[in-house]
Amino acid sequence: MDRPLVPFGRPRAERADAARNREHLLDAARLMIAEHGVDKVTMDALAERAGLGKGTVFRRFGTRAGIFRALIEADERRFQELVLSGPPPLGPGADPVERLVAYGRARIRFLLEHRTLARAAIERGQPLPEGEVDMTALHLRVLLVQADPDLGEPDGLAIMLKAALEGPPLMFLASDEPRSPREAEHLLTESWRTLVERLLPQQTPADRP
Amino acid sequence: MDRPLVPFGRPRAERADAARNREHLLDAARLMIAEHGVDKVTMDALAERAGLGKGTVFRRFGTRAGIFRALIEADERRFQELVLSGPPPLGPGADPVERLVAYGRARIRFLLEHRTLARAAIERGQPLPEGEVDMTALHLRVLLVQADPDLGEPDGLAIMLKAALEGPPLMFLASDEPRSPREAEHLLTESWRTLVERLLPQQTPADRP
DNA sequence: AATATAAGCGGGGTAAAGTCCGTTTAATAT
DNA sequence: ATATTAAACGGACTTTACCCCGCTTATATT
Numbered sequence: 001m002d003r004p005l006v007p008f009g010r011p012r013a014e015r016a017d018a019a020r021n022r023e024h025l026l027d028a029a030r031l032m033i034a035e036h037g038v039d040k041v042t043m044d045a046l047a048e049r050a051g052l053g054k055g056t057v058f059r060r061f062g063t064r065a066g067i068f069r070a071l072i073e074a075d076e077r078r079f080q081e082l083v084l085s086g087p088p089p090l091g092p093g094a095d096p097v098e099r100l101v102a103y104g105r106a107r108i109r110f111l112l113e114h115r116t117l118a119r120a121a122i123e124r125g126q127p128l129p130e131g132e133v134d135m136t137a138l139h140l141r142v143l144l145v146q147a148d149p150d151l152g153e154p155d156g157l158a159i160m161l162k163a164a165l166e167g168p169p170l171m172f173l174a175s176d177e178p179r180s181p182r183e184a185e186h187l188l189t190e191s192w193r194t195l196v197e198r199l200l201p202q203q204t205p206a207d208r209p
Numbered sequence: 210m211d212r213p214l215v216p217f218g219r220p221r222a223e224r225a226d227a228a229r230n231r232e233h234l235l236d237a238a239r240l241m242i243a244e245h246g247v248d249k250v251t252m253d254a255l256a257e258r259a260g261l262g263k264g265t266v267f268r269r270f271g272t273r274a275g276i277f278r279a280l281i282e283a284d285e286r287r288f289q290e291l292v293l294s295g296p297p298p299l300g301p302g303a304d305p306v307e308r309l310v311a312y313g314r315a316r317i318r319f320l321l322e323h324r325t326l327a328r329a330a331i332e333r334g335q336p337l338p339e340g341e342v343d344m345t346a347l348h349l350r351v352l353l354v355q356a357d358p359d360l361g362e363p364d365g366l367a368i369m370l371k372a373a374l375e376g377p378p379l380m381f382l383a384s385d386e387p388r389s390p391r392e393a394e395h396l397l398t399e400s401w402r403t404l405v406e407r408l409l410p411q412q413t414p415a416d417r418p
Numbered sequence: 419a420a421t422a423t424a425a426g427c428g429g430g431g432t433a434a435a436g437t438c439c440g441t442t443t444a445a446t447a448t
Numbered sequence: 449a450t451a452t453t454a455a456a457c458g459g460a461c462t463t464t465a466c467c468c469c470g471c472t473t474a475t476a477t478t
Contacts, residue, residue, distance in 0.1 A: 015444055015455060042434060053458030058436065060456095124333055156400030160373040163380075167372030191365030198408045224425060224474055251464060262428030264468085269426095273465065 022060050022070075024050045029067055038068070038120045068121035072114055079110055080135055096147035097200050103139065104165055104192035111169035112181050118170055137162040147200040165192060231269050231279075233259045238276055247277070247329045277330035281323055288319055289344055305356035306409050312348065313374055313401035320378035321390050327379055346371045356409040374401060 028050040032041045043064060047054040061067045088094035089102040111118055141158035144151055151157065168188055179187070237259040241250045252273060256263040270276045297303035298311040320327055350367035353360055360366065377397055388396070 012445090012454085017444065018456060021456085043436080044434070047458090054436090054460095055438085055458050056456075064435065152403050153396060153400045156396040157403060159377050160397070160400050160404060163376030164369040164373035167376045168368050171372075187362060187365040188369070191362045191369050194361050194366060195369060195408065199404065200407075221424080221475090226474065227426060230426085252466080253464075256428090263430095263466090264428050265426075267466065 018060070021050070021052055021056060025052065025057060025060060025067070026070060029071060033071075033117075038116055041067070063123065065121050065123045068117050072117050072121060075110075075114065079106070082106070083135075083139060096143045097196060097202065100140070100143050100147065100196045100200070101193050103143070104196065105189045107136065107165055108169050108185060108188045108192065111166060112185055115169060115181075122170070134162070136166060140165075144200070151200075161195075164195065227269070230259070230261055230265060234261065234266060234269060234276070235279060238280060242280075242326075247325055250276070272332065274330050274332045277326050281326050281330060284319075284323065288315070291315070292344075292348060305352045306405060306411065309349070309352050309356065309405045309409070310402050312352070313405065314398045316345065316374055317378055317394055317397045317401065320375060321394050324378060324390075331379070343371070345375060349374075353409070360409075370404075373404065 025046060028046055029041055032046065032049060041064075043054055043057050046067070047057045050057075057067075061070060082090055083103065083106075085091055089098040090106055092099075094102070137158045140161050141154050144154050144157055144161075169184070234255065237255055238250055241255065241258060250273075252263055252266050255276070256266045259266075266276075270279060291299055292312065292315075294300055298307040299315055301308075303311070346367045349370050350363050353363050353366055353370075378393070
């Protein structure tokens with residue numbers, strides 16, 4: 001008759017078979033992608049390959065895009081750790097403008113390296129794939145304010161700069177002629193630097209006594 | 210036996226019945242959207258509503274997204290005309306920085322007003338929906354170079370600024386809390402102004418003799 | 419007016435995402 | 449060890465975009 005003493009604990013850890021099956025599914029997905037590319041990863045084929053039912057696939061990942069999001073997640077976490085506690089200028093310690101430039105360079109490279117998965121991880125519904133909160137917009141906002149406390153509309157600017165940074169690699173420079181990822185990386189990185197350095201006052205040595 | 214004397218004329222104008230059916234389909238789509246929203250516009254339902262076969266719908270518009278692209282097209286053309294030959298500062302004649310600010314304001318409003326259709330017009334494949342060429346990136350590039358001929362990487366900057374301008378309204382400020390379109394429009398317009406005016410040297414009266 | 423032909427048409431067929439619900443089972447309480 | 453139950457499972461079912469291809473017709477040519 002007693003109710004559990006801690007009725008509000010987290011919703012009870014994932015069952016062991018569920019965790020095992022998730023790994024099976026992710027492994028199967030990785031193999032299928034390596035063999036035939038993302039397009040051939042259908043929910044039916046993935047379920048069969050992993051020896052599970054289709055319902056299980058949807059229960060685990062919600063949507064097709066969810067599978068690809070899960071595949072990127074580990075790398076994304078590593079990336080965020082470098083940003084939050086790695087060496088400067090990407091990590092804390094450097095001048096905010098330098099950190100913004102470094103973040104852009106790293107993010108562009110990350111997205112271009114993961115572009116196939118990242119594109120497949122975009123939901124056909126509303127927003128871009130974010131792990132609960134939008135780390136990029138958040139981080140950009142913080143650095144923008146640090147670089148210039150008097151900046152108007154930091155929220156809006158953070159949103160726009162996030163789009164400027166992440167849109168082109170995800171769409172792989174949607175416009176005009178095709179470019180190699182190498183050329184794209186260089187072009188975008190340099191453009192980002194220009195954008196950031198012009199947008200924010202350079203902190204020259206003369207500024208600090 | 211003779212082949213046509215002008216074998217390379219354009220591929221022969223659209224047949225009258227085809228044009229008529231296209232209008233019927235667009236009318237039907239508009240009605241269905243007004244009544245039940247874009248999601249209920251399925252290819253089967255649209256075909257039936259217009260009294261045509263499903264194959265005809267695909268022949269006319271290629272994909273589902275193509276229908277929504279066609280619905281926006283007229284408005285998009287009007288917009289481009291205002292930009293190319295309307296009154297300044299949106300049209301030609303004003304200072305490039307002013308034109309960039311004006312273009313951003315107009316584009317943000319346009320995309321927010323059309324956001325439902327515009328989102329539905331995005332293909333689940335690669336690029337964002339563009340009418341053959343990417344007018345926004347092109348226009349931004351021209352104005353950027355006019356405003357500052359020494360700007361490095363105008364191509365990359367144009368691509369990034371296009372993403373900064375069009376991404377947020379299309380994704381409707383994907384991140385954080387929901388905002389009303391009104392608030393969104395104001396926030397983005399002001400942010401765009403800040404971005405452009407900081408990015409480019411203000412043309413002060415003193416600069417011109 | 420008759421003919422030729424490329425364009426258009428229709429609707430059944432396929433593939434794939436996502437839903438539903440009855441059955442099974444891991445984890446926990448007794 | 450047994451009972452309990454919430455979670456997990458599986459696979460049939462539904463929905464929808466998109467393909468295919470034999471038939472029809474508008475238009476141009478003679």
